[in-house]
Amino acid sequence: MEEPLAIRTEKLTRIYKIREGxxxxxxxxxxxxxxxxxxxxxxxxxxxxxxxxxxxxxxxxKILTTLLSPTSGRAWVDGLDVERDMREIRRRIxxxxxxxxxGYGLLTVQENLWMFAQFYGLDRWTARRRMDExxxxxxxxxxxxxxxxxxxxxxxxxxxxxxGFLTDPRIIFLDEPTLGLDVGAxxxxxxxxxxxxKGRPDRTVLLTTHYMVxxxxxxxxxxxxxxxxxxxxxxxxxxxxxxxxxxxxxxRVSLLPSEATHGFRLIEGVRQFTPRFHDGHVHLDxxxxxxDVLTAVVDRISRSGARILSxxxxxxxxxxxxxxxxxxxxxxxxxxx
Amino acid sequence: xxxxxxxxxRAVIGRAYPRIVGATxxxxxxxxxTVLPLLGTAAYVFVYRAxxxxxxxxxxxVVGGAMTAFWMNVLWSMSSQLxxxxxxxxxxxxxxxxxxxxxxxxxxxxxxxxxxxxRATAVILVGSLLFGxxxxxxxxxxxxxxxxxTMAALYGMGMLFASLYLLxxxxxxxxxxxxxxxxxxxxxxxxxxxxxxxxVAVAASFIPLTLGLDAMRQLLFPVEPTLGFLSxxxxxxxxxGLSVLFIVAARYAxxxxxxxxxxxGRLTERRG
Numbered sequence: 070m071e072e073p074l075a076i077r078t079e080k081l082t083r084i085y086k087i088r089e090g091x092x093x094x095x096x097x098x099x100x101x102x103x104x105x106x107x108x109x110x111x112x113x114x115x116x117x118x119x120x121x122x123x124x125x126x127x128x129x130x131k132i133l134t135t136l137l138s139p140t141s142g143r144a145w146v147d148g149l150d151v152e153r154d155m156r157e158i159r160r161r162i163x164x165x166x167x168x169x170x171x172g173y174g175l176l177t178v179q180e181n182l183w184m185f186a187q188f189y190g191l192d193r194w195t196a197r198r199r200m201d202e203x204x205x206x207x208x209x210x211x212x213x214x215x216x217x218x219x220x221x222x223x224x225x226x227x228x229x230x231x232x233g234f235l236t237d238p239r240i241i242f243l244d245e246p247t248l249g250l251d252v253g254a255x256x257x258x259x260x261x262x263x264x265x266x267k268g269r270p271d272r273t274v275l276l277t278t279h280y281m282v283x284x285x286x287x288x289x290x291x292x293x294x295x296x297x298x299x300x301x302x303x304x305x306x307x308x309x310x311x312x313x314x315x316x317x318x319x320x321r322v323s324l325l326p327s328e329a330t331h332g333f334r335l336i337e338g339v340r341q342f343t344p345r346f347h348d349g350h351v352h353l354d355x356x357x358x359x360x361d362v363l364t365a366v367v368d369r370i371s372r373s374g375a376r377i378l379s380x381x382x383x384x385x386x387x388x389x390x391x392x393x394x395x396x397x398x399x400x401x402x403x404x405x406x
Numbered sequence: 407x408x409x410x411x412x413x414x415x416r417a418v419i420g421r422a423y424p425r426i427v428g429a430t431x432x433x434x435x436x437x438x439x440t441v442l443p444l445l446g447t448a449a450y451v452f453v454y455r456a457x458x459x460x461x462x463x464x465x466x467x468v469v470g471g472a473m474t475a476f477w478m479n480v481l482w483s484m485s486s487q488l489x490x491x492x493x494x495x496x497x498x499x500x501x502x503x504x505x506x507x508x509x510x511x512x513x514x515x516x517x518x519x520x521x522x523x524x525r526a527t528a529v530i531l532v533g534s535l536l537f538g539x540x541x542x543x544x545x546x547x548x549x550x551x552x553x554x555x556t557m558a559a560l561y562g563m564g565m566l567f568a569s570l571y572l573l574x575x576x577x578x579x580x581x582x583x584x585x586x587x588x589x590x591x592x593x594x595x596x597x598x599x600x601x602x603x604x605x606v607a608v609a610a611s612f613i614p615l616t617l618g619l620d621a622m623r624q625l626l627f628p629v630e631p632t633l634g635f636l637s638x639x640x641x642x643x644x645x646x647g648l649s650v651l652f653i654v655a656a657r658y659a660x661x662x663x664x665x666x667x668x669x670x671g672r673l674t675e676r677r678g
Contacts, residue, residue: 085671131671134502138668159504171495173424175431180423187420188503188510190413 073148075240075273076110076133081142083128083297102128104297105142110290113270115262117288117305118277119387121397125297126277127166130242133275134164147239160189162240165233167248169226174218178209178228181217182235189236196235203231207261223254230258234265240273247283255280259287281387293391300394305387312385312393315340316357318366319383322375325351329373336369338362341392350378356393417505418513425517429524439475439525444533447471450596451537462627463597465541468533469626470595472526473619476560477589479522481582484564487514488572488663497572501667507660511568515561541626548638549625555645556618562652563614569659573666589613594620598633607635614648617641 083103089096103125110116118126131137133146135155144151146158172181179200186196204210207227217225226246233241243262247255266272278284284291285305292302301308325344333342333355341356355366360382370377429435450467488511491497500510533539543549574581592610593599599607599620610616621641624634635641 083671128671136498136502136668137671156504159502162502164499164502166495169495171499175428176424180427184420184423185499185503187416188500188505190409190416190504 072112073145074109075112075114076108076116076144076146076275078106078108078129078133078144079142081106081108081129081132081144082140083125083132083137084140101297103132103139106294106297106299108292108299108302110273110275112273114289115266115274115276115287117284117291118275118294119279119281119284119291119391120277120294121279124294126294127244128297129294130164130244130275130277134162134242135159161238162242163189163233163236163238164242164244165229165246167226167245167250169229171229171232172217175216177214177216178204178220179213181228182232185232186235191236199235199237200231203234206264207231208257223250226250226254227258230261239271240275243274243276245277245279247278247280255283259283263287281391285387291387293387293394295391295395301390308387308390309385312356312389315385315393316355316360316363317383317385317389318353318355318357318363318380320353320355320366320370320380321378322351322353322370323378325353325370325375326373329369329375332369333366336362336365339366341396343392343397351375354389354392356389413505414509417503417509418516420505421510421513422517422520423513425514425521429521435521435525436528440528440532443471443474443525443529444536446474447529447533447596448537461540462633464537465534465539465627466598466623466633467596468530468537468539469623470619471533472529473593473615474590474595475522475526475529476519476557477593477595477615478586479518480560480564480567481586481589484515484518484561485567485571485582486579487511488568492572501664507664508565508657511565511656511660514568515565518564519557519561542628543626544628545625548642549622552618552621552625552638552642552645555642555649556614556622558649559614559645559652560618562649562656565656566652566659569656569663572663589615592616598623598635600633600635611635611644612648614645614652617645617648621645 081103082101082105085100085102087098087100089098106125106129118129120126128137132139132144132151135151135158138152147161149158149161151158172184176184182200183193183196186200191199200213201210204213207230209224209227209231212220212224217228220228226249230246233243246262247258250258262274262276266274276283276287288305290303291305291308293300293308301311303311330342330344333339333353338358339355339362340358341354343354345352345354353370355363357363357366367377367380447467447470450471451464454463454467488497491500500507503510534541571581592602592606593613593615594602594610595615599610599616602610607616617636618641620635621638624638636644
């Protein structure tokens, strides 16, 4: 018999009712967090959900981990219905979120992990064996007897990662697992996830992130999500190739009057444009229909009185794909938030 | 079936563990949880001695003082436990785990009961030595049963409160404040509850400690049989009924809470 998909959603919709205001002025409004999402994740895939804060990634994970009911539509995890087969799904999955503060400060790393293992019915020997293996993989062995209140953010997140993988889940949900970690710790976590999957072809990872490097580096396929809708779903390389015809430029300028930035979008051939202020300079990212359009862009920068500090043409990234589809960068604030 | 039972037991032990370990890891409780409650108890002892009350009253007060520890634990720790679990980010993980929430909640109760029993035992020992309390225990088995049923009903009530407090959110603090002193009075921590009058005592009997304390005092100090509210067998029967009532109500409240959490999506989220 054919194995079911690891994850499948069918017109999955979630609408939150939000109360705003105070006293008599209190009003209810609806926020569509997921809008008829159709997804299929194959067994053995490392699948990424890429989108800005408030795009609906966490809502989707909450539904798939049986913590939230969909308003309409259906979802299956490991072939089981998230609404009807909650208990069975919970035996097969686990989850880790970025910035998680779970566990008890007075317990050691090992004691916390043992406690969570009990909620999955793991016997002492299995829990111990897996704990040894996973702590070694994330480089936390020498901290196993440290109280978690004494751990740094990075070490604590590594412990959370071990907690999630300790039950050897068939499907694991990682919600922004490297959020708030420094570059080194984030790299170690990414490396751990990739290594864990090696030799476990039947395991599936669903990872949400708004770090494009993470999605690009780790994921077999990526779904770009914004305003609760899946805008594209493909392998990172194929998504980037979809921008193959366009020219992507990054220009760093000394100073730029804000009114000048509005004019860039009016130049014929500028498909997308995002400005960013960083390190005392203005960084301009352009997706141009063709290289020739650059002349008009440079001309406008010069006329605005700004000085070009550097200009580079680069290969498309997933963020460029996102900008091309949505019209804003991944790190820019979501208007709903 | 066996696997389900094993998961239940593991979940109870797993969640009880932090509380049990807490008692051995932070030993400052020995001072704060023994000496400070004894001060309040001592005040009543001196009052009863000053007015020449029967010597059994001294024992009543020491036992009552020890039992206040359980009420405080249920009110301030057990009841708000799920709320704190939500705030610390554990609640979502508990709900998403295959272990039943009822088992995890029971683990919290067992851990709290263990920790508080140490405190209550310390108060009884020190109080009895200090004030020269004489016990006249006849039926140890019945005393143990009464204590067990009192705890089952009390912590069952705590488990029910845990769900309700989570629904009410931060406002739950006010409810704890509101309940603390009236229950001290109604449960008869420092005096025989029959002095409240029959109907008030009947109403107060819905608080498990009222009947539990009364029955335990009758068993420990049989020299003053007229001080008991109802007979011990009646009180034990009522406690058994209350245990079932609160534990079943806690189970349904938890189920309702989980349904509500899934529907509204807010109960597992921390407030910023």
